[in-house]
Amino acid sequence: MRDPMTPSLYRVDKVVRELPDTATLGLVPSGGDGPFSFRPGQFNMLYRFGMGEVPISISGDTLDRSRVVHTIRAVGSVSRALTELAPGDEVGLRGPFGSSWPVDEAAGHDVVIVTGGIGLAPLRPAIYHVLSNRGRYGRFVILYGARTPNDILFRSELESWRSRFDVDVLVTVDSAGREWGGNVGVVTRLVDRAGFDPLHTVALVCGPEVMMRFAIPALNGRGVPNGRIHVSMERNMKCAIGLCGHCQYGSYFVCKDGPVFPFARIATLFAVREA
């Protein structure tokens, strides 16, 4: 069995410049690794040689095993260096790690996705899963917020999902010029307008923590209980296998017990202010 602390060598096979600070990398094994499989919501540790290693969610389709896909936003030195990679460059990869979105548990329910900014990337595999198994779910609602129209991630994909007759996609931005004909306002206001049956809904929430703090009461306000709200948490990581304690969150380790948690499990922690 492979040592989970030793990265495998992967080659950048494809780069999509999504936004000025965000890129999607398609990676293929350049060592002897076979096809990569993962569950929606899981993450890998990506190692930029000479710089460092960071956790990044897998943003591709679980059914496409030809490439491992990650969407990265440059916020600091390692994430920036990753977004600057070009086809042919190599990275180290460890994973997949962590818990996943409850896509099987959600079967038979309406599925409501509430997300903002780069938070759409960790949810994209769950979206692909629901779309490929559309008949197993009730209503499917995607609520997405971005800062401005120019900051909308996966814009053409959002547009194509919206053009299907079996998905409700509502996008909102914090502010816009007049040329934007869509919604303006905080993402949580979309929760009030979206059509779903709160008593039979599973909600998947991923975005900046402040956004989640607003989104969860909005979902509760519509009648979705904490037990059916799932959130993806982020904490700094080192080992990613539950050994070092870097990602400790109350009595949990985000790398092993998360990153996806049923909100009911962490609701009390969520209210606690960390230093």
Added chain:
Amino acid sequence: MGDIRDMGLLLKEHPFFQDMGKAARETIAGCGRNEVFEAGRYLFHEGGAADSFYLVRHGAVAVELHVPGKDPVVLETLHSGETVGWSWLIPPYKWSLDARAVELTRVVVLDAKCLRGKMEKECALAYELYKRFVPVMAGQLLAARFRLTDVYGNPER
């Protein structure tokens, strides 16, 4: 009389007034009228007298900030089931932003001068209205604070 009854029904159908008692709703209905705004037409402009407020029945309204020499910035869009404007409640009763119909929009316009007069005389009516407007204001304040943190923005920006 028939008109007031119809307006009473329109108010009853609108989420903002749905749970209001019949008597208060009928009083308010006396200050209401229907209006249609074609896409692009303004409901009101910054600095104008805030002598009305609007219940959106169908369509969408953009609340805009006019920026001299630049295109206006859209701060919020309001949709069917929502209300537009609360400057009519606060002296000096002037609009602080512009509001423009984004698409063909049907609204109920409530005459604020008429309502303010009735509210002065009937505290219960005033309470019913404040009870509905205060959460709208609180929601907008919270949303403004949310945006101030620029949550999606680059931490280095």
